[in-house]
Amino acid sequence: MAAEKRSGDIRRETLKNGLVAIVEENHRAPVVAVQVWVKVGSTYEDEKIAGITHLIEHMIFKGTERRGPGEIAETIEAQGGYINAFTSYDYTCYYIVGPRDILETALDILSDAVFHPAFDPGELEREKEVVLEEMRMREDRPMILLSERVLEAAYVKYPYRRPIIGYEKTVRALSRKDLLDYMHRYYVPSNMAVVVVGDVDASQTLALVERYFGGVPARKPPEVKFPEETYVKEPRAVTVHKGVEENYFEIVLPAPRLTDPEAPVMDVMAALLGEGHSSRLYLKLRRRLGLVHSIEAAAFTPAGPGLFEVYGTASPENLKAALKEALVEVFRLKYEPVSEEELRRARIQVLSDFVYSRETMEGEARKLGTFEMVAGDPAAADRYMEAVRRVKPQDLMAAAQKYFDPARVVAGILTSQGELSPGELKRLVEEAELEAQGITPTEAGPVIPPVYRKLSNGLRVVILPLRDVPSVAMALVFPGGLRYETPETNGLFRALVTVWPRGTRKHSAEEISRLVESLGGKIKGFSGRNTFGLEATFLSDGFREGLDLFLEVLREPAFTETEVDRARPELISALMRQDDQPVQVALKEFYRVMFSPHPYGLNVLGSRDFFEKVTAETLRRAYARYVRPDSGVLAIVGDVDPEEVLRELSRKLVDWKAPPEPLPRDEKPPALSGPRITTVTKEAEQTHILLGFRAVGLRDRDRYALEVLNAVLAGQGGRLFRTLRDEKALAYTVTSFLTLGVNTGSLALYIACAPDKKDEALSGLWNEIARIKERGITDEELARAKNWLVGSYETELQTNLSQAMDRALNEALGLGFNYFYRYIEGIKRVTREEVQEAAQKYLRNDAYVLVILEPAGGQ
The missing domain is CATH 3.30.830.10 (Metalloenzyme, LuxS/M16 peptidase-like)
Incomplete structure (x- = not known):
C-alpha cells in the first residue's frame, strides 16, 4: 500500500493497483457499511449507449462467475444485511449494510460482483424489461418527468442533459458485449474506491480490502474530455x-x-x-x-x-x-x-x-x-x-x-x-x-437595467447605457481610504489618489492632462473613509480614446518623486485650510473622540507628519496592494455599447492579477462605555458644539430609521432649526448629520452660537433629544423627512458621474450596484414607531461624545 493519509478518524490508503481504501471506525452501533464506488456515471456515455451505466448497476448483483442469480442477495440477507446500488451522473456505488460480522462477506461479494459479473444473456433481457418499467414509472411521476425535461433544456452541451436511466431505444439495443466492454474500460482499480464505515478495526479492515481488491491488475481508465457548458443565452x-x-x-x-x-x-x-x-x-x-x-x-x-x-x-x-x-x-x-x-x-x-x-x-x-x-x-x-x-x-x-x-x-x-x-x-x-x-x-x-459582469480576474463591471446625452462617466472604486490607515500612515490614500493620475510610464503629467482635456474629459482620484479610486468623464465622441487613457492611468502609473514633491504642499495646504475653520477643527476632534483608536478616528485629510515624509516608493507599495481587480468595481454610465466595452476591458485587463496579500480586516471600534467630553480652543467668534452618539454601519437594517431620524432633526424644516434658531434665536447654524461606516457610524447634533449662549444651546440639544425619545414624531415630520431624503438622493443622481459613483460605491461596500432602489424603498417603509425606537436605542444619555470648541481667551 502507498503512504497512509489520516484526517481525524478517517484512514485513506492507496493499494498498489491504484484502488483507494477508506476506513472510518465508528463504534456508536454494531453495524458496518461497505461501499464500492466507481468513478463512472451516465455522463461518461454517448448517445448510442445512453443508460448503460444504470443497466450495469442493475445487472451487477444478478450473478457472478461463481455465484448464481439470487445467491448474492440470499447470502447477505441470511446474515442480517441488505444490498443495493445507485447510479448518478458522475459515479456508481454498490453497497452492503449489516451487522459488523458481515464485513468480510461484504468485501468478498462486492469484489466478486464488480470484477467478475456473469451478465447472463437471459438475465440481461429480463433486466432490460425491468429498467423499461422503471422508465414508465418515472413518466408517471410528474416532478421527475418535469425535472428531466427542464434539465434537458437547461444544459446546452453537458451530458447532464440526458436522463441517467437512458432511453428505451438505447437500452433495448445494449448487448452483453457492450456491458463487458464498458466495464473493462472503466471498472479498473485506479478508478474505484472502497469505503468502510462502522464498528470495525481500521487496520484489520484495510488488510481485508487488500485481500479482496488488491489482486486485481492495475490498468488506466480512458481519459474523458467533457464539453464546456455554456448554459442558455436567453430565458x-x-x-x-x-x-x-x-x-x-x-x-x-x-x-x-x-x-x-x-x-x-x-x-x-x-x-x-x-x-x-x-x-x-x-x-x-x-x-x-x-x-x-x-x-x-x-x-x-x-x-x-x-x-x-x-x-x-x-x-x-x-x-x-x-x-x-x-x-x-x-x-x-x-x-x-x-x-x-x-x-x-x-x-x-x-x-x-x-x-x-x-x-x-x-x-x-x-x-x-x-x-x-x-x-x-x-x-x-x-x-x-x-x-x-x-x-x-x-x-x-x-x-x-x-x-x-x-x-x-x-x-x-x-x-x-x-x-x-x-x-x-x-x-x-x-x-x-x-x-x-x-x-x-x-x-x-x-428603465434600462444595467449590465453586470465579473471579469476573469475578479473585477466587477457595471455598465448602464444612457443615450440621451453624448457623454460617458466612469467610477472605479476599491475598498480603502481611512479605514485601512494607521496613525503612522494617516494620509496614505489621499497622497495616493493625488499623485496617481499625474503621469504614466508613457506620458508625463502635462501630457496626460493635455490628452484628456482635448477629449473634453477629466480623470482624477478620490479618497474617503471607506473607499478610494479614480473617476473620469468624457464626451462620447472621445470615449474610446478616453477609455484607453483611463486604463493607462489605472495600469501604468509613474509615481515619480517629482510629482510626489509637487503634491506635498497641496496636501499640507488642505490641512492648513482645515485648521483655519473652527467648524472643521471641531469635527476633526469629534471623530477622534468618537472612534479612536479605530481608523475612523483619524483625520480624513491625513496628517502633516506623513505628508512630509511620504515617498514615491511608499505610494507604489500601496498601489500594488490596494489597487487590485478582486476587490474593485468599475461602473460606466452614458452613451456606450455595453458588450463592446466589456470586450475591450476583457482584452486589455486580462493580465491584471490580484496580489497574494489579503486586504486588512475591518474591526469595530470599542463601545462607548460612558460619556466622552472634551474641549478645544481656537481663535474664533463662536462656540461650536458637537453632541454625538454611536450609530450603525452601512448594511445594518436600523440605518433607514436613523436616516429618517436625522432628516427629522436636520435641515431648515427640521426640529433643531425650527426650535433653536427660529423660536429661540440661539444660533445661525444648527443641524444634525449621520456618518455611516462599514460596520459602525455616528449621529451628531451641531450648533454654533455666541459663547454666552453655550449652556442654553447645549441644553436645547438635549431637550430635543428627550422630546423625540418620549413623544416620537408627527406624521407630517415623517412625510417631510422621507420626501427630503428621497428627493435629495434622486436629485444628486442626475449626472452620469453621480450615477456611476453611486453604483460603484454601493457594490464595493457590499450593498449591491442597484442599491439605489432598495434605499428608497427602505426609507419609504420606515414608520413613526421605528424612528422613536431608534432615538431611544441610539441617543443614549449614558454614552455620548461632547466636543466644545471655545474661542481662545474667551469665556
Whole structure:
C-alpha cells in the first residue's frame, strides 16, 4: 500500500493497483457499511449507449462467475444485511449494510460482483424489461418527468442533459458485449474506491480490502474530455402536458461545481430560500401570497457544472405568478444582503443535514465516498462544512451576482391545461429582475437595467447605457481610504489618489492632462473613509480614446518623486485650510473622540507628519496592494455599447492579477462605555458644539430609521432649526448629520452660537433629544423627512458621474450596484414607531461624545 493519509478518524490508503481504501471506525452501533464506488456515471456515455451505466448497476448483483442469480442477495440477507446500488451522473456505488460480522462477506461479494459479473444473456433481457418499467414509472411521476425535461433544456452541451436511466431505444439495443466492454474500460482499480464505515478495526479492515481488491491488475481508465457548458443565452420555457390533478413548476439557473468555492454558499442560499417553513419562498409564496401549495429550493452541485433549482406545486391559475414571485426572491439575493440572524438559521440547516447523515454508517460512508469521487479526498467533506460555517452575507450576494443571470433562466410547468410560452417567461423574468431591484413594473417604464459582469480576474463591471446625452462617466472604486490607515500612515490614500493620475510610464503629467482635456474629459482620484479610486468623464465622441487613457492611468502609473514633491504642499495646504475653520477643527476632534483608536478616528485629510515624509516608493507599495481587480468595481454610465466595452476591458485587463496579500480586516471600534467630553480652543467668534452618539454601519437594517431620524432633526424644516434658531434665536447654524461606516457610524447634533449662549444651546440639544425619545414624531415630520431624503438622493443622481459613483460605491461596500432602489424603498417603509425606537436605542444619555470648541481667551 502507498503512504497512509489520516484526517481525524478517517484512514485513506492507496493499494498498489491504484484502488483507494477508506476506513472510518465508528463504534456508536454494531453495524458496518461497505461501499464500492466507481468513478463512472451516465455522463461518461454517448448517445448510442445512453443508460448503460444504470443497466450495469442493475445487472451487477444478478450473478457472478461463481455465484448464481439470487445467491448474492440470499447470502447477505441470511446474515442480517441488505444490498443495493445507485447510479448518478458522475459515479456508481454498490453497497452492503449489516451487522459488523458481515464485513468480510461484504468485501468478498462486492469484489466478486464488480470484477467478475456473469451478465447472463437471459438475465440481461429480463433486466432490460425491468429498467423499461422503471422508465414508465418515472413518466408517471410528474416532478421527475418535469425535472428531466427542464434539465434537458437547461444544459446546452453537458451530458447532464440526458436522463441517467437512458432511453428505451438505447437500452433495448445494449448487448452483453457492450456491458463487458464498458466495464473493462472503466471498472479498473485506479478508478474505484472502497469505503468502510462502522464498528470495525481500521487496520484489520484495510488488510481485508487488500485481500479482496488488491489482486486485481492495475490498468488506466480512458481519459474523458467533457464539453464546456455554456448554459442558455436567453430565458427558455418548458411545458409538459399531462393529465394531473396537481400542477408543478420548476426554475433552474446556473450553479457551481462541488469543488468550486461557491458550492457551500449555494447550499446555504438554498436553505435560506427554500428549506423549511421559515424560508423566504415558503413565507412569501405560501403563507403571505397563497400562490403555491408547496415550494422548495436546492443546489445541484455535482462534479460538473451545476444548477440552482426552485420547484413546487400550485393551482393552474397561479403557476406563472408563482414563477415570477419565486424569481423575485432569487434575484433579490443579488441586490440585498441578508441579515446575520437569517444567515445563521440557514447555515445551521445545512450543517444539520451533514450531522444527521452521520447518524447512520451508510450516510457517513456515502458522504466520504462522494467527496472522494468528486474532490479526490474524503476529508474534503469536513472542509466543506467549515466553509459553510464561514459563509457571510457578502458571499451570498457575490455568488448570486455571479450565477443568477436573468438571461440563463430555464423554467417549466407540468399541467393538464395552459402553456408557458418563451415570450411569457421572458416578460416574467424581466419583471422579476426589476422588482428585485425595488422597481415595480409600473415605475419601470423605459428603465434600462444595467449590465453586470465579473471579469476573469475578479473585477466587477457595471455598465448602464444612457443615450440621451453624448457623454460617458466612469467610477472605479476599491475598498480603502481611512479605514485601512494607521496613525503612522494617516494620509496614505489621499497622497495616493493625488499623485496617481499625474503621469504614466508613457506620458508625463502635462501630457496626460493635455490628452484628456482635448477629449473634453477629466480623470482624477478620490479618497474617503471607506473607499478610494479614480473617476473620469468624457464626451462620447472621445470615449474610446478616453477609455484607453483611463486604463493607462489605472495600469501604468509613474509615481515619480517629482510629482510626489509637487503634491506635498497641496496636501499640507488642505490641512492648513482645515485648521483655519473652527467648524472643521471641531469635527476633526469629534471623530477622534468618537472612534479612536479605530481608523475612523483619524483625520480624513491625513496628517502633516506623513505628508512630509511620504515617498514615491511608499505610494507604489500601496498601489500594488490596494489597487487590485478582486476587490474593485468599475461602473460606466452614458452613451456606450455595453458588450463592446466589456470586450475591450476583457482584452486589455486580462493580465491584471490580484496580489497574494489579503486586504486588512475591518474591526469595530470599542463601545462607548460612558460619556466622552472634551474641549478645544481656537481663535474664533463662536462656540461650536458637537453632541454625538454611536450609530450603525452601512448594511445594518436600523440605518433607514436613523436616516429618517436625522432628516427629522436636520435641515431648515427640521426640529433643531425650527426650535433653536427660529423660536429661540440661539444660533445661525444648527443641524444634525449621520456618518455611516462599514460596520459602525455616528449621529451628531451641531450648533454654533455666541459663547454666552453655550449652556442654553447645549441644553436645547438635549431637550430635543428627550422630546423625540418620549413623544416620537408627527406624521407630517415623517412625510417631510422621507420626501427630503428621497428627493435629495434622486436629485444628486442626475449626472452620469453621480450615477456611476453611486453604483460603484454601493457594490464595493457590499450593498449591491442597484442599491439605489432598495434605499428608497427602505426609507419609504420606515414608520413613526421605528424612528422613536431608534432615538431611544441610539441617543443614549449614558454614552455620548461632547466636543466644545471655545474661542481662545474667551469665556
